Amino acid sequence: MSRYADDLALAHLLADRADAVSSARFRALDLRVEAKPDLTPVSDADTAVEREIRALLAEHRPDDGLLGEEYGEQPAATPDGRRWVVDPIDGTKNFIRGVPIWATLVALLEGDTPVLGLVSAPALGRRWWAATGAGAYAGPDAAGGVPIRVSGVRDLADASFCYASLDGWIARGRLDGMLGLMRDTWRSRAYGDFYGYMLLAEGALDAMVEPELSLWDIAALVPIVTEAGGLLTDLTGANAPGDGSAVGSNGLLHAEVLARLGRPADD
Structure with missing residues (x-):
């Protein structure tokens, strides 16, 4: 027990x-x-x-x-x-x-x-x-x-990608990375809030990202995603809650999603 x-x-x-x-x-x-x-x-x-x-x-x-x-x-x-x-x-x-x-x-x-x-x-x-x-x-x-268990999708071209909105990514200077992910994945949808992370944990989609969250927005999501076999970090790669940003994935896609989003356009 x-x-x-x-x-x-x-x-x-x-x-x-x-x-x-x-x-x-x-x-x-x-x-x-x-x-x-x-x-x-x-x-x-x-x-x-x-x-x-x-x-x-x-x-x-x-x-x-x-x-x-x-x-x-x-x-x-x-x-x-x-x-x-x-x-x-x-x-x-x-x-x-x-x-x-x-x-x-x-x-x-x-x-x-x-x-x-x-x-x-x-x-x-x-x-x-x-x-x-x-x-x-x-x-x-x-x-x-x-x-429940995350998916086994290994390639971005086969991945269902989820996000909340684009506004925060514009503010962080990472819109180009977001648009690139949306173009290069099989499907992208903005389910938003808790729902994308729960679909990730169930294996219904393969990555979910948000640029800024409060502790109460993300804390409950972390054990569910990770115990389902996925990863949930911030944009630096530190374990969530981290700095309040969120990159969730089935684990297999995590490094590539982080690489696409991890640096502002003016760095």
Whole structure:
């Protein structure tokens, strides 16, 4: 049994409760949406989900730290660096427009290392989870999970390539590398947010990249991709979360994708 079995069971409980809150607000006619200081949207569902998760963690893991997108870091990490990291609704822009590609992301970190990740997308009827040394799984819920594995595609010409948008790559001076990958791969699609990484972990696509992410956007994805046999690093090649950029792949394509994206155009 995994040393994180109890934590994983708790993560599923957190997701069950989060799904109940978020699903009730999805496509609600009275959904309230405001702009945060960085001008990104936040809905009443985002804040309600995080409050529910915080209450459950206070009950079940009162000594653990917690970082959430909406309410920050409180309480702080334990002396040994143990803390939960939560994105109550990843894909808020989808959520508020009625697009079903959104999810609650739950991670457990020890120091800077994500050791457990769970992604729950109730509007898709899908959930993914993993813990270090225990493998990666997907299914409608904990009871229906099956192991997942990245693809065996070795050549870019045969690869399905995924990204979130092009704007961030322009800002980083790496648009040429992105366009080159889009031209040279078999297929490119912008699924965005958590979804591309989960399709990567399932072997449905072969690489997924983003230029900038917050810790709560990426922490839960790391164990799922890596336990499924893939790699998830930043643009320097350091293990994610790293500097907040993300290059995910089935491992076989990783060096080439990094080489294409790893240097700004003016270097």
